[in-house]
Every structure is written in structure tokens, then in C-alpha cells.
Amino acid sequence: MSELDLHRLGLGTWQNTDSDQCAESVRTALELGYRNIDTAQAYGNEEAVGRGIAEADVPREEVFLATKVDTANLAHEDVLATAEESLDRLGVDYIDLLYVHWPTEAYDPEGTLSAFQQLYDEGTIRHVGVSNFEPEHLDEAREVLDAPVAANQVEMHPYLQQAELREYAAEHGHHVVAYSPLARTEVLDDPVLQDIAEKHDASVPQVTLAWFLSLEGVAAIPKATSAEHIRDNWGAYDVDLDEEDLDRIADLDRGHREIDFEGAPWDN
16 A cells, blocks of 8 residues: 555545635644645645645645646646646645546546656656546556556545445555545434444544544545634544444445536446
């Protein structure tokens, strides 16, 4: 496994588009102990994320920074050009993990991934990632790339536990990184999770994120903007779920997606 072993709980920044708020969220998270920061070209906040990293009292080399190439930018030359633009906006010399955001629109395995390979060989990126890939897309990517696939970022939460993708990741030595790990707040009203939270004198987000921490090879990047929520999520490390808790959470899986659309990778 890659260095993501050291960064099991990260900060997601999707929809954190207020520049000052975003920078402050990133700075707060890093100074609290987070080291995994996730953004994307499509989020429109790379500059704010970079400012938060620069303003935090944490050395750049301790920060695991991930961003994603937008689906419109996945032609070979566009990957190279927009990766440089991301570096400029982020104010960094390298990106720890660069993702293909979706295998849609301009995505072409040969053209797209050869550009990622070039960025990897040059040291512009430290790891190659993919997002929203199904096993067939992962098979294809592994055939094209010489660099290892470090992570597949997908929607994952107690209602969508992604067993097949986790098994694939374990077999091939990459991580699953969960976005929307709280199911866009849907988990907050779940009676099972509420009961487990009461048992551990914890919050439902803490219990949910503690479940992620119990899974081998899985990282989670919950979005949080306020210092209160950033701190509360970090408290997941203090929650020790027992086997009964884990079994009850496993039973919540029902294949429910918060993000779905016609032509999604899993529908092809």
C-alpha cells in the first residue's frame, strides 16, 4: 500500500467555494492533525486550498495533497496543461495524488493515462489515482500504466459499502478513498448509527468514520467547513467499535447511491 496508510482520514473540500472559508478550513484541519487534503479542478477552490496549506503551521512535505483532472480536460495535452495550471493555483511544486475525476467525456485510456504516466515520470505527481472507476476501467488502466494505481476514489458510506471495489483494491494493492462518507448527511438520522453513537458517547459522524478506520486499505475524506465539524470528525480516532457494532453497520448496506446519473460508469 502507498503512503495513504498514514492518512486514513482526510478533509474533503467539495462545494467549499467561499475562498476565505475554504482556506481557513484547510488551515484549521492541518493544524488539528489532518494531513490528507482533497480538492479538484472542478471544485473551483484549488487556489484557496493552496492558501490554506501555505498559511498552516505545517510543512508542505507533511501534507498529502490530492486533486483531480476535470472530465473536459482529459485529452493527453489537456491533462498536461491543466495539471500545470493546478500546480500554479495550489502554489506547490508537486501534487501527491492526481486523479482522473471520472472515466467519461474526454477520457481515453491511452491518451489520458499516458499523460498521467508522463507527469509521474517527471515527478510532477507522486501517485496516479482514478475516481469513479469500476473493475473494467481499473483493468484497462492497469494495462496502460507503468505507474501503479494508488487509489480509486468512489462514493462510499454505510448504505453503499463497495465490497467488490474493496476486494479488487485489496487484490491489486491500491486504496479505496471514500467520498460522501456520511451519505451527504443521510447517516445522521439513522437509528442504528444513533444507537451505536449513544453507546460510545460519540457523534454519528464519529461512529461512521470510525467504521471506515476499521476497514483495511480504505481512507475517507468527509467534507467539513466549520472548525466544530472538522474537530468532531477527527474524534473518530477515539471511537473503538466492537464486532457487534461493525456487524450492525455491515447490515446497513443496501447499494444506495447519492450520486447517480444516466451514463454513469457503473451503468455501462
